[in-house]
Amino acid sequence: MKASDLAALPIAAGAALRQRRFFHPSGVLANGTIERLSPPHEGLPVESGNIVGRVSKALGTPGALPDAAGLAWRMPPAAFAATPWDVLLVSAGFGASAFVPNRVALRAVTSWSEAVYSSLLPLRYEDELWWIRARLTTPVGGSGLSLQAVHQRINGDGLDFDVEQARGNGGFEPMATLRLTEVVPLNQHAEHDVSFDPVRHSAPDVQVWPEWLRNVRAKAYRSSREGRDAES
Structure with missing residues (x-):
């Protein structure tokens, strides 16, 4: 058995016990839009259009307790x-x-507005490495890291993020705005229909880098899906 297979075993077991995602088990799924700001053909090939998004807590801490967002x-x-x-x-x-170390150091936060979201790993596209980050631009009511507050905000006035990209070690520049506008009801079981996987689901010629770590992540995501019997 390969080392990457061994590393994925605890994730499959954890997902099976929880019957949900091993990481980011608690979240709010919503429909929304993304609007590209970068000039065409400058940077990553993100296009304007409709999206489905998810705001979550990495460990699934209860209520408004701190967590990685x-x-x-x-x-x-x-x-x-x-x-x-x-x-x-x-x-x-x-x-x-x-x-760069600021982009890869996972951080727990005590409020949604405090979070600076990072891809943690760069994306390789057209022989260059690109990073993505995002920041919330609309206030979320209440205190702490409450998913209920996120739910209410999305179904109220919506939730907006600025999305930026950086080439290599360069500075970040505006890439897009992302807006979540409508929570998808859990009674539709929609969360189980969206198994986010940035390794398996990517744009043409865009790949998570480096390759060896991409393979580890691919098996981890697959193990999480298999553990909770989810679709791709």
């Missing part, structure tokens, strides 16, 4: 693409600095 969204397949494109971000770093 997650933001994921799925974009429809681009022209001639075989799959949709999933982007997964998590709170990281110690502020808005472009310093």
Whole structure:
């Protein structure tokens, strides 16, 4: 058995016990839109359109307790693409600095507005490495890291994020705005229909980098789906 297979075993077991995601088990799924701000053909090939997104807590701490905050969204397949494109971000770093260690250091936060979301790993596209980060731009009521407050805000005035990209070690620049506008009711079991996987679901010529870690993540995501008997 390969080392990557061994690493994925606890994730499958944890997902089976929980009957939900091993990481980011608690979240709010919502419909929304993304609007590209970067000029065409500058940076990652994100296009404007409808998306489905998810705001989550990495460990699933109860109520408004601190946790690492997650933001994921799925974009429809681009022209001639075989799959949709999933982007997964998590709170990281110690502020808005472009310093690379700030992009990979997972961070627990005490409020949604405090989080700076990072891809943690760069994406390889057209022989260059690109990073993605996002920041919440609308206030969320209440105190702490409450998913109920996120739910209410989305179904109220919506939830907005600024999404930025950076090439290599360069600084971040505006790439898009993302808006969540309508919570998908859990009674539709929609959360189980969206198994976000940035390795399996990506745009043409866009890959999580480095390759060896991409393979580990691919098996981890697959094990999580198998553990909770979820669709791809």
